[in-house]
Amino acid sequence: xxxxxxxxxxxxxxxxxxxxxxxxxxxxxxxxxxxxxxxxxxxxxxxxxxxxxxxxxxxxxxxxxxxxxxxxxxxxxxxxxxxxxxxxxxxxxxxxxxxxxxxxxxxxxxxxxxxxxxxxxxxxxxxxxxxxxxxxxxxxxxxxxxxxxxxxxxxxxxxxxxxxxxxxxxxxxxxxxxxxxxxxxxxxxxxxxxxxxxxxxxxxxxxxxxxxxxxxxxxxxxxxxxxxxxxxxxxxxxxxxxxxxxxxxxx
Amino acid sequence: xxxxxxxxxxxxxxxxxxxxxxxxxxxxxxxxxxxxxxxxxxxxxxxxxxxxxxxxxxxxxxxxxxxxxxxxxxxxxxxxxxxxxxxxxxxxxxxxxxxxxxxxxxxxxxxxxxxxxxxxxxxxxxxxxxxxxxxxxxxxxxxxxxxxxxxxxxxxxxxxxxxxxxxxxxxxxxxxxxxxxxxxxxxxxxxxxxxxxxxxxxxxxxxxxxxxxxxxxxxxxxxxxxxxxxxxxxxxxxxxxxxxxxxxxxx
Numbered sequence: 001x002x003x004x005x006x007x008x009x010x011x012x013x014x015x016x017x018x019x020x021x022x023x024x025x026x027x028x029x030x031x032x033x034x035x036x037x038x039x040x041x042x043x044x045x046x047x048x049x050x051x052x053x054x055x056x057x058x059x060x061x062x063x064x065x066x067x068x069x070x071x072x073x074x075x076x077x078x079x080x081x082x083x084x085x086x087x088x089x090x091x092x093x094x095x096x097x098x099x100x101x102x103x104x105x106x107x108x109x110x111x112x113x114x115x116x117x118x119x120x121x122x123x124x125x126x127x128x129x130x131x132x133x134x135x136x137x138x139x140x141x142x143x144x145x146x147x148x149x150x151x152x153x154x155x156x157x158x159x160x161x162x163x164x165x166x167x168x169x170x171x172x173x174x175x176x177x178x179x180x181x182x183x184x185x186x187x188x189x190x191x192x193x194x195x196x197x198x199x200x201x202x203x204x205x206x207x208x209x210x211x212x213x214x215x216x217x218x219x220x221x222x223x224x225x226x227x228x229x230x231x232x233x234x235x236x237x238x239x240x241x242x243x244x245x246x247x248x249x250x251x
Numbered sequence: 252x253x254x255x256x257x258x259x260x261x262x263x264x265x266x267x268x269x270x271x272x273x274x275x276x277x278x279x280x281x282x283x284x285x286x287x288x289x290x291x292x293x294x295x296x297x298x299x300x301x302x303x304x305x306x307x308x309x310x311x312x313x314x315x316x317x318x319x320x321x322x323x324x325x326x327x328x329x330x331x332x333x334x335x336x337x338x339x340x341x342x343x344x345x346x347x348x349x350x351x352x353x354x355x356x357x358x359x360x361x362x363x364x365x366x367x368x369x370x371x372x373x374x375x376x377x378x379x380x381x382x383x384x385x386x387x388x389x390x391x392x393x394x395x396x397x398x399x400x401x402x403x404x405x406x407x408x409x410x411x412x413x414x415x416x417x418x419x420x421x422x423x424x425x426x427x428x429x430x431x432x433x434x435x436x437x438x439x440x441x442x443x444x445x446x447x448x449x450x451x452x453x454x455x456x457x458x459x460x461x462x463x464x465x466x467x468x469x470x471x472x473x474x475x476x477x478x479x480x481x482x483x484x485x486x487x488x489x490x491x492x493x494x495x496x497x498x499x500x501x502x
Contacts, residue, residue, distance in 0.1 A: 116367065120487050120490060123486070123487065123490075124486060124487070124490050126480070127477075127479045127480060127484075127485065127486050128479070128480065129479075129480035150487075152484065152485075153484075192501065226378075226497075228378045228379070228380075229377065229378060229379065229380030233378075233403065233404075234378065234403075235374070235375060235378050235493075236371050236374065236375070236401075238489075238490065239371060239374075239375050239489065239490065239493045242486075242490045242493050242494055243493055243494060243497045246477075246494045246497065246498070247497070250443065
């Protein structure tokens with residue numbers, strides 16, 4: 001049983017709780033029986049499972065595993081309420097699709113900075129049947145612990161791609177994609193009136209404080225807004241994305 | 252200028268940052284120039300404004316105010332990033348409407364426990380034009396600092412009522428209201444098929460972990476669900492509420 005914070009493996013697990021450490025070691029950490037069970041069920045490439053005796057589940061025995069003490073579990077837990085089990089997985093970036101042949105809607109995110117918002121958008125995209133999410137520059141790291149908690153495993157199912165949207169959007173458009181953006185410019189149509197004539201479309205959402213960067217907004221083929229009552233100021237970006245993804249999924 | 256943590260007013264402000272203190276003193280604290288400006292604009296009954304010299308705005312001069320030091324502002328701030336201005340307002344529960352004559356849709360919340368979820372649901376209800384939100388037992392306190400941050404002032408505009416839903420729902424129904432609930436029972440219809448023949452309707456959302464309590468679910472006139480793709484497990488409750496409020500607002 002691993003009981004020491006000085007153990008090399010425990011030191012490594014602590015390091016991959018930072019973005020820098022994850023990139024250096026090419027791995028990330030998931031926490032809790034729910035996420036670990038989901039990773040097992042979806043045959044994700046689990047590298048190692050770390051479990052306290054109390055949290056042990058027989059399904060873990062098919063993997064490389066280490067027992068850890070309750071104290072170490074508490075030390076590794078980012079919530080302060082350890083559930084006793086952790087697993088490491090490789091940082092596998094989804095391969096770039098062939099945009100020419102792809103006929104799936106895309107969700108494009110420009111600099112979403114709040115981990116809860118990013119995780120919730122990805123979880124909602126998954127639940128609404130979207131399969132592709134593209135993370136533009138300035139977006140919070142996908143493997144941040146709070147993002148992982150909000151996603152609830154949706155990243156295991158979706159194709160999540162990091163890209164420079166200023167380069168990608170023209171490429172998508174050349175491949176037949178039409179890109180919509182949520183914005184309040186003079187051309188914007190109310191969301192229920194936004195339609196695409198084709199199955200190759202994407203919709204872009206922007207930073208919590210600043211919205212979509214103007215250079216990206218200028219590239220959009222269409223803009224839309226969610227009709228609001230007179231007084232309120234705005235929607236949270238995860239809410240705006242959910243309503244938009246729901247509406248576009250209906251039509 | 253107030254510079255001491257031992258000052259009676261500062262001690263009081265600290266106390267009303269807890270639910271117990273708010274109930275004892277009948278007041279709550281808002282933080283930041285954005286919320287204070289909104290309270291001023293909407294003529295809310297501000298009791299006192301506390302501002303550092305740096306955060307001072309001339310609009311504050313029409314109110315009772317005290318200058319506070321940067322150190323005290325930091326001490327009072329719940330985020331650790333003080334913006335230098337605070338205000339106190341009375342805890343005014345909205346009066347109970349006459350349900351017989353009311354013809355407005357209602358949002359009913361059963362034991363929403365995450366402050367960010369409650370605040371986001373109220374902000375979204377406001378943006379989508381809903382005017383009445385009813386907080387059932389077990390719901391997190393409306394004046395919790397995280398709820399206030401997520402609401403972004405929407406509670407200034409909406410009628411927010413605390414009630415025991417097990418007593419209120421039958422009363423609403425006797426007053427001509429139909430109540431829908433989000434749930435996956437055998438009677439549930441897909442959300443786009445949920446309609447009401449009348450303008451007197453309400454929709455209920457439940458606790459993050461447990462959903463709507465069965466005793467309340469049994470009282471609902473209708474149940475609906477948001478169609479999901481096969482794999483995903485669920486929506487965050489604030490997302491489910493947003494999609495449902497949006498869809499019901501369309502029809």
